[in-house]
Amino acid sequence: MKRILLKLSGEALAGDKKTGFDEETVRKVALQVKELTDSGIEVGIVTGGGNFWRGRTSENIDRTKADQIGMLATVMNCIYVSEIFRSVGMKTAVLTPFECGSFTKLFSKDRANKYFSRGMVVFFAGGTGHPYFSTDTGVVLRAIEVEAEVILLAKSIDGVYDKDPKTSQDAKKYDSITIDEVIEKNLQVVDMTASILARDNKMPMWVFGLNEENSIVNTVNGKFTGTRVTV
Ligand code: UDP
Numbered sequence: 001m002k003r004i005l006l007k008l009s010g011e012a013l014a015g016d017k018k019t020g021f022d023e024e025t026v027r028k029v030a031l032q033v034k035e036l037t038d039s040g041i042e043v044g045i046v047t048g049g050g051n052f053w054r055g056r057t058s059e060n061i062d063r064t065k066a067d068q069i070g071m072l073a074t075v076m077n078c079i080y081v082s083e084i085f086r087s088v089g090m091k092t093a094v095l096t097p098f099e100c101g102s103f104t105k106l107f108s109k110d111r112a113n114k115y116f117s118r119g120m121v122v123f124f125a126g127g128t129g130h131p132y133f134s135t136d137t138g139v140v141l142r143a144i145e146v147e148a149e150v151i152l153l154a155k156s157i158d159g160v161y162d163k164d165p166k167t168s169q170d171a172k173k174y175d176s177i178t179i180d181e182v183i184e185k186n187l188q189v190v191d192m193t194a195s196i197l198a199r200d201n202k203m204p205m206w207v208f209g210l211n212e213e214n215s216i217v218n219t220v221n222g223k224f225t226g227t228r229v230t231v
Helices: 010-017 023-038 063-087 109-117 135-145 179-184 192-200 215-220
Strands: 003-008 042-047 092-096 121-124 150-155 176-178 205-209 227-230
Touching: 003 010, 003 023, 003 135, 010 023, 010 063, 023 042, 023 063, 023 215, 042 063, 042 109, 042 135, 063 092, 063 121, 092 109, 109 121, 109 135, 121 135, 135 150, 135 192, 150 215, 176 179, 179 192, 179 227, 205 215
Parallel strands: 003 042, 003 150, 042 121, 092 121, 150 205, 176 227
Antiparallel strands: 205 227
């Protein structure tokens, strides 16, 4: 594998605390990503923002403004994760679709490619830069733009199920499922906008549990126990 995009949900960064950051959790992710970059794989990262804020958090404030707060939450997350990555010896860059002064650099495909070619982990912060979208759409969009081979969706759940395994004991996990089936059954691997973008641009997604030992490295090295969403 040459280039992958890894999506970390906001909650995944918070560990058991459910909000804010959990340094130990993020350090474990960092050490795994280092193993991948040391073996020559180019890694892009998208984080969610749910550990701080979601556009849907308040019903009383304007949705566009609420979504802007959400996008800024993802910038904070990326700066944090990027610094933890640096602390274990990786080179990183944080790109955003809007100006954040000297905090980040403005996203362009050429700039992302330049950083990848220097062996840096590239963080795509700020989602799509537009309200009414999500970081699910952000990760699919960036994966397509930078021509990644696959999106790795590291979740709190270990794959895609036919129903919610938390509430249904007979829920069945898929080893593999087509994106058409995900859309038809509304399985919410990523949100519907992101699913359709992935389908139309043939971007596969592999879903696995972040909490399982060494799951990111295992996923890339063929010891995959999650669900492959095929296109
Ligand atoms: N967000 C947005 N546009 C984007 C990406 C994110 O407006 O392109 C905002 C939105 O408010 C969202 C929040 O950022 O709720 C956090 O993103 P995430 O994808 O984690 O949100 P979730 O799907 O969990 O609501």
